[in-house]
Amino acid sequence: MIQMDNVGIVVEDTDAAVAFFTELGLELEGRTQVEGAWADKTVGIDGIRCEIAMMRVPGGHGRLELSQYLTPVASPAVPENAPYHIVAMHRVMYRVDSIEELLPRLRAHGAELVAEVVEYGDIYRLCYVRALGGVIIGLAEQLN
Template identity: 50%
Template sequence: MENNKLIRMDNMGIVVESLDNVIPFFIELGLKLEGRATIEGEWAGRVTGLGDQHVEIAMMVTPDGHSRLELSQFLSPTVVSDHRTAPVNSLGYLRVMFTVEDIDEMVSRLIKHGAQLVGEVVQYQDSYRLCYIRGAEGILIGLAEQLGNKR
């Protein structure tokens, strides 16, 4: 049997135009702002391959404390590409899926914050109700409500 050295998934990162615009959306979803910081300098650029960079990050954490979403706003170098309008079947496309207690209530709350339902809320067998929404800045997120024996 192979000895797997993976410990956990630490976080998922999304580059945004404005942390101030996106943080309130994820707070409404139920994440908490764990911290906000500026990362800059040649050492950080060695990790990303971008050289000297200046990035403001916000770390959002789920209520259970197990999952984190790192939001990054690049101050320099400037953003060179935008994948938010690509179709969901594009290679390398990103989305984050969250489990919620009441999908209808959550969708209606997020729509009040500018979110748009991508398709519709659908039921998968007797297991889940699911949907995709475009949230703040057009970021694609998935919502899932577990049916039947919850938690």
């Protein structure tokens, strides 16, 4: 048996990331700090201290782990405004009720459109937004 537990994203500011994903509609499940030999051995870096916030999708259909490395401080992995097609670049896609209503609220948290809001046939309205130091979030609005 296999089940998806969560998707993890390293962020620069846990408070800002929690505010952003709360605006998106996720719920804060809990926050904690991790450190110690077991954590060092898990990630392969000595002396880590990391703040983690676990966000859940309402209804229990997935979780997002936000990790802010306090020591050592995380370094940017990709160039600023990197294109989407870089190997190992990733995004998390969320189905939302209305992209038009959500975008202004996300922009208030620093999100910017990667390109345009487009329609995929008469099935979905789609877009990617970049926020939180480069994290790409996909938004999908079902049209029918």
